Amino acid sequence: METNNKLNLPAIRRTGELALKQTEKTISKFDLSKKTSIASVMKSENVSVSQDILERERGLDLVLVGDLTASMTSYHKLLKDKFRELCKELFSMIENLRISIIFYLDHDVHLPYLTKVSKLTKDIEQLYHFIDSTPVSNEGNSTFDEAVEDALNDVASLNWREIGNRSVVLFGDASPHPANNCPLGLDFFDITKQLFKQNITINSVFCGSFYGDMQKKQDCSYGNFEKKIDYISAEQFFSWIANVTGGMVIGIERVDDLVDIIMAAAAKDSGHLDDLEAKLKKTAPNKLKLIDVAKKAELRKMLGNNSNKKLLK
Secondary structure, three states: OOOOOOOOOOOOEEOOOOOHHHHHHHHHOOOHHHOOOHHHHHHHHOEEOOHHHHHHHHOEEEEEEEEOOHHHHHHHHHHHHHHHHHHHHHHHHOOOEEEEEEEEOOOOOOOOOOEEEEEEEOOHHHHHHHHHHOOOOOOOOOOOOEOHHHHHHHHHOOOOOOOOEEEEEEEEOOOEOOHHHOOOOOOHHHHHHHHHHOOEEEEEEEOOOOOOOOOOOOOOOOOOOOOOOOOOOHHHHHHHHHHHHOOOEEEOOOOOHHHHHHHHHHHHHHOOHHHHHHHHHHHOHHHOHHHHHHHHHHHHHHHHHHHHHHHOO
16 A cells, blocks of 8 residues: 655645745644545645645546456456556556556355455556456356445545545446345445545446447436435446446447546546547547547536435435
């Protein structure tokens, strides 16, 4: 786990002063490992911070959460083949980026693991080794559902930084278990509420072969936390979890589309969607439909967040 108990904000200054060293001394006495609120630090010390500097410090924590059951073998191969190239693009576009990867299977005892977690880091080679060394299951599981709820629980306990945008790209083809069928008693509905409260946006990629064209799903009747959900179909689940957390939801056309979707989701959640759109207009105009999906997701998030927050008070 990466830790840093001192906040490095070079442009912070006390109101009416140009005392950079004094400001750094003030900030450094706060132990950020104890979840000290950055806002409370600034309020108590009367510190003024440039918005541009805050944005650079915020960056993005991006988590890729993927199903590695046998049906997802081709997606695992894609990540191995394209991960370094994807990271090159992401790190050049987004300042202060960290990436985590979580893979999941199911609860059957004969499977090699339940979930595997590589925590948030900037170390591309460490992440690549994690992908390369984590096997896809060659054996089937005993239920149609998979351990999505366990992977989401891992997301909640990651080494998130206190300030920063938080983004998840979830890809798979099965629903989570209902709480009464999860051996650990995990409830995907309650965990998703927790993730929403942690300001985590979940972008979902449904990889079911019957999904059809890449598109934003708009026919899911579940859009908030008002009604408790115990179980829904895989297609509805991937639509619901994106809708309720303000993410984009995509049905995949080709395996290779996953890399482009990750790029679009990361650009959206880090505030670089315009940059990506400008690039695609020049290099790959056929991919601009992803920008449209991302923009609609942003609008939906703005409209839906307030109502969900009221429900959770």
